[in-house]
Amino acid sequence: xxxxxxxxxxxxxxxxxxxxxxxxxxxxxxxxxxxxxxxxxxxxxxxxxxxxxxxxxxxxxxxxxxxxxxxxxxxxxxxxxxxxxxxxxxxxxxxxxxxxxxxxxxxxxxxxxxxxxxxxxxxxxxxxxxxxxxxxxxxxxxxxxxxxxxxxxxxxxxxxxxxxxxxxxxxxxxxxxxxxxxxxxxxxxxxxxxxxxxxxxxxxxx
Amino acid sequence: xxxxxxxxxxxxxxxxxxxxxxxxxxxxxxxxxxxxxxxxxxxxxxxxxxxxxxxxxxxxxxxxxxxxxxxxxxxxxxxxxxxxxxxxxxxxxxxxxxxxxxxxxxxxxxxxxxxxxxxxxxxxxxxxxxxxxxxxxxxxxxxxxxxxxxxxxxxxxxxxxxxxxxxxxxxxxxxxxxxxxxxxxxxxxxxxxxxxxxxxxxxxxxxxxxxxxxxxxxxxxxxxxxxxxxxxxxxxxxxxxxxxxxxxxxxxxxxxxxxxxxxxxxxxxxxxxxxxxxxxxxxxxxxxxxxxxxxxxxxxxxxxxxxxxxxxxxxxxxxxxxxxxxxxxxxxxxxxxxxxxxxxxxxxxxxxxxxxxxxxxxxxxxxxxxxxxxxxxxxxxxxxxxxxxxxxxxxxxxxxxxxxxxxxxxxxxxxxxxxxxxxxxxxxxxxxxxxxxxxxxxxxxxxxxxxxxxxxxxxxxxxxxxxxxxxxxxxxxxxxxxxxxxxxxxxxxxxxxxxxxxxxxxxxxxxxxxxxxxxxxxxxxxxxxxxxxxxxxxxxxxxxxxxxxxxxxxxxxxxxxxxxxxxxxxxxxxxxxxxxxxxxxxxxxxxxxxxxxxxxxxxxxxxxxxxx
Numbered sequence: 001x002x003x004x005x006x007x008x009x010x011x012x013x014x015x016x017x018x019x020x021x022x023x024x025x026x027x028x029x030x031x032x033x034x035x036x037x038x039x040x041x042x043x044x045x046x047x048x049x050x051x052x053x054x055x056x057x058x059x060x061x062x063x064x065x066x067x068x069x070x071x072x073x074x075x076x077x078x079x080x081x082x083x084x085x086x087x088x089x090x091x092x093x094x095x096x097x098x099x100x101x102x103x104x105x106x107x108x109x110x111x112x113x114x115x116x117x118x119x120x121x122x123x124x125x126x127x128x129x130x131x132x133x134x135x136x137x138x139x140x141x142x143x144x145x146x147x148x149x150x151x152x153x154x155x156x157x158x159x160x161x162x163x164x165x166x167x168x169x170x171x172x173x174x175x176x177x178x179x180x181x182x183x184x185x186x187x188x189x190x191x192x193x194x195x196x197x198x199x200x201x202x203x204x205x206x
Numbered sequence: 207x208x209x210x211x212x213x214x215x216x217x218x219x220x221x222x223x224x225x226x227x228x229x230x231x232x233x234x235x236x237x238x239x240x241x242x243x244x245x246x247x248x249x250x251x252x253x254x255x256x257x258x259x260x261x262x263x264x265x266x267x268x269x270x271x272x273x274x275x276x277x278x279x280x281x282x283x284x285x286x287x288x289x290x291x292x293x294x295x296x297x298x299x300x301x302x303x304x305x306x307x308x309x310x311x312x313x314x315x316x317x318x319x320x321x322x323x324x325x326x327x328x329x330x331x332x333x334x335x336x337x338x339x340x341x342x343x344x345x346x347x348x349x350x351x352x353x354x355x356x357x358x359x360x361x362x363x364x365x366x367x368x369x370x371x372x373x374x375x376x377x378x379x380x381x382x383x384x385x386x387x388x389x390x391x392x393x394x395x396x397x398x399x400x401x402x403x404x405x406x407x408x409x410x411x412x413x414x415x416x417x418x419x420x421x422x423x424x425x426x427x428x429x430x431x432x433x434x435x436x437x438x439x440x441x442x443x444x445x446x447x448x449x450x451x452x453x454x455x456x457x458x459x460x461x462x463x464x465x466x467x468x469x470x471x472x473x474x475x476x477x478x479x480x481x482x483x484x485x486x487x488x489x490x491x492x493x494x495x496x497x498x499x500x501x502x503x504x505x506x507x508x509x510x511x512x513x514x515x516x517x518x519x520x521x522x523x524x525x526x527x528x529x530x531x532x533x534x535x536x537x538x539x540x541x542x543x544x545x546x547x548x549x550x551x552x553x554x555x556x557x558x559x560x561x562x563x564x565x566x567x568x569x570x571x572x573x574x575x576x577x578x579x580x581x582x583x584x585x586x587x588x589x590x591x592x593x594x595x596x597x598x599x600x601x602x603x604x605x606x607x608x609x610x611x612x613x614x615x616x617x618x619x620x621x622x623x624x625x626x627x628x629x630x631x632x633x634x635x636x637x638x639x640x641x642x643x644x645x646x647x648x649x650x651x652x653x654x655x656x657x658x659x660x661x662x663x664x665x666x667x668x669x670x671x672x673x674x675x676x677x678x679x680x681x682x683x684x685x686x687x688x689x690x691x692x693x694x695x696x697x698x699x700x701x702x703x704x705x706x707x708x709x710x711x712x713x714x715x716x717x718x719x720x721x722x723x724x725x726x727x728x729x730x731x732x733x734x735x736x737x738x739x740x741x742x743x744x745x746x747x748x749x750x751x752x753x754x755x756x757x758x759x760x761x762x763x764x765x766x767x768x769x770x771x772x773x774x775x776x777x778x779x780x781x782x783x784x785x786x787x788x789x790x791x792x793x794x795x796x797x798x799x800x801x802x803x804x805x806x807x808x809x810x811x812x813x814x815x816x817x818x
Binding site for chain 2: 013027058109110
């Protein structure tokens with residue numbers, strides 16, 4: 001069920017825990033990579049990691065929460081699951097605020113952990129998909145001429161050709177030509193699709 | 207009145223006085239010698255009276271009769287004087303004494319009264335008046351009897367008796383008495399009998415003057431008796447004083463003994479018998495009239511202490527030194543008493559031990575209080591340990607969770623592998639091995655924890671301080687990590703062991719380490735550093751824990767060890783007090799210093815144990 005390239009990053013300073021967690025993930029068909037310290041993990045982490053991270057809250061040097069902040073500041077959207085030896089409420093709140101997907105207490109049951117991992121992977125997948133889509137839209141947007149972009153903005157804003165022509169001070173016919181090029185360049189089959197793309201690209205202000 | 211009357215009346219009255227005095231003393235304080243002396247003096251007075259009458263006699267017949275009756279007091283005098291010498295000086299041959307009395311009795315009481323007119327004369331023809339001391343006195347003219355010699359014989363034996371008595375007293379070392387009493391008496395008797403003998407033989411033409419030397423004898427004797435009385439009075443006065451002082455001391459001693467619960471005992475080594483006061487008996491559960499020998503005494507000592515006690519007594523008997531021993535007594539009712547005992551041996555001239563004297567104190571109450579105090583101390587140390595372990599519970603739970611997590615995940619991974627494809631045997635074997643290892647790890651943590659929470663007797667054993675520290679550090683690992691504290695250890699190689707209670711020493715380390723963590727908790731992250739050092743200094747294993755916290759105000763550096771002094775918002779301020787009690791009880795020292803640059807260092811040292 002693992003998608004190719006998806007990894008589960010396990011960061012725990014306890015070798016026994018590290019090894020057993022990796023084993024459990026492998027038994028569920030996942031591809032774990034274990035790190036004994038956050039530093040090592042950060043060094044290895046590529047630009048676009050696919051998968052999710054399981055972090056121990058309590059680690060020497062750099063703890064899980066700091067690591068989470070470090071990831072965010074690097075622009076990583078890797079979903080994080082926290083493991084803790086003791087249910088520390090302030091820390092769990094902090095972790096969830098930092099965007100943690102789950103905060104699990106050790107020892108953790110396999111189903112609980114694997115469910116959390118699967119959910120995180122789905123989130124990651126969706127995230128990556130939407131990021132990929134956004135990049136594509138951005139690419140198409142970049143191909144538009146400034147006039148075409150202006151016309152597109154008018155279309156997604158729900159204005160009529162006539163209104164757009166008046167807004168831009170051009171003829172309605174010319175608007176139609178630009179509109180046709182926009183639909184072509186953006187590979188949109190309908191105005192509704194174009195509006196969706198604009199939403200993705202945060203072009204339209206709600 | 208003329209001189210003769212004056213002298214003889216004086217002698218007679220003096221003798222009567224002496225007689226009366228000694229009779230009174232003799233009656234009040236029954237002592238035979240006083241009575242014999244009184245009789246002698248009375249006899250002497252009678253002799254003097256007869257002599258005076260003789261000097262005044264007007265017919266030969268009357269003279270003869272008077273001489274005859276004079277023999278009666280003479281006999282009385284001789285006999286009583288002999289008995290006096292025998293009883294007072296405890297000297298003189300009893301055979302000679304008997305001989306004198308027999309011969310004198312035969313002469314004065316038998317022959318004297320069978321013969322006419324008396325012992326000394328066969329016939330008194332006339333009386334002659336001769337001048338004596340400026341006066342005319344009567345003396346007899348007539349034929350001296352041969353029986354006179356019997357009287358003289360008795361006088362000779364009397365002299366022999368006195369000489370013998372004198373010699374005995376002299377030899378006894380009482381020379382003054384020998385000269386005064388023995389010698390003086392002998393001289394006077396010699397003078398008296400010699401003068402009579404000369405009168406009877408017509409050599410001397412004087413009246414009888416036996417009473418005068420006899421009086422001198424009496425004076426000498428009386429002097430001796432009086433000085434005896436004076437000495438007795440003096441002695442009795444001094445005795446009275448010391449008796450009073452003695453009684454006072456005895457009373458004080460008895461009071462002190464009662465106040466201190468003291469028991470006395472004294473052991474006669476030769477007879478083996480013990481004497482002890484009621485207190486000493488009561489403590490040991492002995493009967494009031496029971497005869498106690500050494501074995502019986504030993505029986506009262508607790509079986510666990512018995513051999514040691516016997517050994518101590520034997521050693522003390524051998525060395526003659528003082529005997530100082532604490533032991534327990536097991537009473538017949540099963541009650542145990544703690545005894546503190548001090549003894550000393552007494553020796554005779556040859557150096558042989560004759561007696562052992564001892565004082566024993568029933569220290570049970572004190573001992574029980576000590577045990578109770580120790581128990582409370584241990585309980586308190588335990589509570590304080592529980593408290594500090596409680597503070598660490600989060601850290602400990604985390605430590606315990608790690609292996610539990612590993613075990614659970616390993617086991618569930620194995621289940622999944624098995625359900626999927628029967629699993630890879632090699633992998634399963636590896637998983638099982640890991641589960642076993644992790645389980646052991648968890649067991650270790652539980653063991654350490656139980657050790658710390660254990661409530662038990664102090665158990666001194668050889669301990670490696672570096673190893674004991676490592677154990678504590680393992681329990682605290684998560685705490686350090688959690689609080690971002692880094693700890694560095696510097697352990698000197700080849701450290702000697704110490705004799706200590708593992709749990710208590712770990713408690714001290716735990717306390718110092720949590721305190722140090724608290725001290726640096728508020729510091730900048732780069733200053734959250736601790737340094738634990740274990741090294742050897744002057745025969746002590748020295749442990750120091752330096753922090754980079756705020757340090758201690760100079761006036762607090764000693765106060766932090768006092769109870770209820772704390773710098774923390776929660777906490778009783780008893781941790782360091784308990785630590786110091788523990789380290790001191792181990793013969794060590796716990797103290798604090800401020801670091802020159804930053805923070806404080808807590809030190810403790812314990813004496814290094816000798817080679818096992």
